[in-house]
Amino acid sequence: MKNNRSALLIILVFVYSCTTEVKPDNLYEQEEQVFIQGYLSPTDENISIYVSRALLNFGTKLSGNDYEENKDKFVIKNALVRIENTKGESISLPYSLENRQYRVSKEEFAITEGEKYYLEVDVEGKKFSSECVIPKKIGIVNTKFGKGISQYGGEGDFITVSFEDLKGSKDFYIIGGRIVFEGLKYEGVEQEEDLSSELYFGLERFATDVIGDGNVISSKGEMYTYYYNEEDNVREILRVQVAHVDENLYQNLRATYSNYYNNDNPFAEYVIAPDNIEGKNGVGVFAGYNLTEKEIVLTDQ
């Protein structure tokens, strides 16, 4: 469909156009907002909540060289963050300098499937709250390999991921995965960290059960590989991932994807991401998910 948009743009150019920078005055006058994001899952090693400032989109000057300084402009380090379950058990999350999030290990506080959790954040006396429920884990994930025309032209390798929708509820899924290359060498030296290549599902990364409750859901993605010497004995491990997610999480990721994908499409409207943070000038998403993974060693096949 990019062809069609290109055609439209060509026609517009044909009728002569000119581009001028403008100042969106009313968008310079916004109250400061606190952005909070936390995705909870029983399959995560840590419980992480991110608390930061939302800066003006226009008129904010950030350093072109010091990205660490920029990050500190966003992050709020002195917030009080607490998570509580329905039994009244709670835990405070300390700020972690390493990853700029409020974080505890999963050993310190259990995240359980089907359980509801409450979030409380206090930023210099301003209180924000939210709640979420952890979705159930899906069952077996099936995979099928095939060939097709790559999005970059020529022949490409494809994978079709399918699974059964959980019955009796309105469900949202995120599908993805990656190929991890173990033992990959660069100029004869094995790399310290394994390189990985993400699977490309495009919009098919997002799936719901609108086609029918309990139906089989499938998504097709493209796989990319690195070129390496066969004698290096590289192991290609395919990790297919299907996350059953809260609707807010789904819509949040989809909004990010849509806005990214349509960034060069002047006719597409920006998508407004969901916001389930209570409290004045608080914005963000607190949501749960449950991940199912399937691992296939491609080099063994």
Next chain:
Amino acid sequence: MNVLKIYRLIGLSVLCSTSVQAFTSLPLVSNVLSEGKLKSDKDNKENKKQEYTVSGYITESGSGENLFGVSVYVPELRIGVTTNTYGFYSLTLPEGKHNLVISYMGYATINKEITIINDTSLSFALETSVESLEEVVVSAKESIKESKVTQMSKVQIDPADIKDIPALLGEKDVLKSLQLLPGIQGGSEGSSGFFVRGGTPDQNLIILDDAVVYNSNHLFGFFSVFNGDAIKSIEAFKGGFPARFGGRLSSVIKIDMKDGNKEKLSGKINVGLISSSLLLEGPINKGKTSFIFSGRRTYADILAQPFLNKNSKGGYYFGDLNFKIHHVFGDKDKLYWSNYAGRDKFYSRDKQEGYDYGNGYVDSGYEDKANLNWGNITSTLRWNHQFNGKFFSNTSFIFSNYKFSVGLDERYDNQKYIFKSSSGINDYSLKSDYYYYPNNKHTVRFGLLGTMHKFTPQRVQIKEAEVPEVNTTQELKSFESAFYLEDDYKITERLNFSGGLRISGFNYKAKNYFNIEPRIAMSYNLKSDMALKASYSKMNQYIHLLSSSGIGLPTDLWVSSTDQVKPQESQQLALGMAKDFLNNNYSCTLEGYYKKMDNVIAYKEGASFLALDNLESGKSIDWQENITSGKGWAYGAEILFRKKKGQLTGWLGYTLSWSERQFEELNFGRKFYDRYDRRHDISLVGIYKPNPKITLSATWVLSTGNNYTLPNLQKLPPVDNFPIRGEETSFYGASASFDPESFITQRNNFRAETSHRLDLGIQFIKKKKKNRERIWGFSLYNSYARKNPFIYTVSRDWGEWNDPDAVIENKLERTSVLLLIPSFNYTFKF
């Protein structure tokens, strides 16, 4: 007495008392009335002169074209009527001598003394003012006074004015000309999509000879499908809707094609910068049967062919065909068969070459072809029957089709990917309208309509190697019906009332919707040339357009009301004043309106049809899952000041308006201003004809900017707190990358800059022998090259990589199109 009972039942008893006398002139009705009643009437008539009916048709001299809206007036009795769509009029006059004045804008007035001694059929042929210039000056050609009609919120535009108004690339455009009138707002720069009183484009009912035209745009909205050459009349209703119209919330644009010249073969050839057109009309059987044919095609694609690379071809064109036959069986029966077909096509073919050492560039085996087509087809067969001097009917069989299709064919050696998708709508309608003129106080209309809608929201076919073929079709059928009754009632000399009732129904599978839509309009003449007006109308809309952009892209999708999607509903109240000045040389209308809309629909966040990848996956996701319904409010005021006669004609229009929406699933459930909520719209139109050889014209428009949704904040979300990554997420984790994400907290949060432009036009007209004429027309669109906003884009400036003081900043850029576009066209009439 049965007739009286029916009248009482439908709550229009006021109609009854004044209509009985008129009904007696109908043979059928008179038979059911009691003998006693007849006797009573006879007694009355002894004190009163016997009344008779004068009826007939008003046509254009030289062509035999029926003229609509012509005033037929008897000055001494202060009574008059206007001709209906088919040129028919009916007047009830007392026995004796009367002076009949027949007048119509642009035609010489006829003053005729008639003697009435029985029911009389009288038809007239009006000469155009050019042909009878002197007579016009003497008799002061008349037009209907705004203060004398009960109908409010209606604007008319003369097709002759459209030809004179300067247009983009010389393409005279009906819908763009309408946008110069208050209350009818254009979309973005150059677009012919329009918004009436805070409504959306799908809330406009556009009818061409009774057939609904679903997509009125060519070239993504830059031009409309209506080729002005074949158009006879254009009426636009913005409120105070008569009961005969329904099915849309915001406006009715009624466009009628010419019937064809019954006297002689004539035509017109127009050669323009981007298109050429041909009009041919004439008698098939002189005085009885006529035809009109009109065609238009753009030719940029043909001209560009020699300059295109042999491996990369592509082009775009649009074309229209109008064809109509009119046959007169006799005084009482006439048949019209009107047809329209229009099409836009974009196509491209691309073959990629690969470099082969020794052989240079060779065929790489990769080839892709793409095409995009859309268009309308309409066909209407109408039969007029005149039962008697007071009773007239029209029955129409109507077909309307809109289809959009997209195709993609990609091949690489043995691999192939073929994708075809289409959507559309087919309508089959039967409509019957009746006009009854019981006396000079009442004009009654009633009728029935039944339409079978067949929607194809999505048809997808995908063929791909090693993958099972996808072939899915979504189809839904629904049936829309309506009955209406309306009466224009002249209660007193000063007070006029127009009441109507429309009963509409809609069936989709087991779901039935049934609605009663009252329509009321009143006018009170404070003075002979000044009237106060008020109207109320309730409307229902059973079919909807899912629009991603509102700019009239062909991807916009027509869908039906279903058990989940309720019909849209609106109620509109309007108050106004109309004043005529200086012997009807000038008129001024002032109106205020308030419109409430319910069950209006919109795409859910991110569920735009522009994300066509949904289609490419071949998954038949129900469109109903992608939409949400909500409420809308529109209110404002409009002023239209018109100069109707003289060498200089034109108007000044001003609109002050607000338009708001609220959807539970959009903008966090908060109210927001609609994208096309515009506070001010001004249009100034002037057409100056110093002599018959030159026409000068100018239009100046100013409008507040549209609303856009732009990211107002930026955040830096962590990328490592969700395990599945997409291409929009950095691969390297939060600690290594820096890519703030822009986001939005309020829909339509940015008001675009104010637009204004001046268009100029000049035409040189030369009369030749045998009534031939040639016209050279030149126009300048946006003559002072104002950079009006067309689209806004957001980009991020990362600074220079080697600049130690580089800053990262988001920028907003405005793209403007159509700056100072000159054009010319040559027209030859014969």
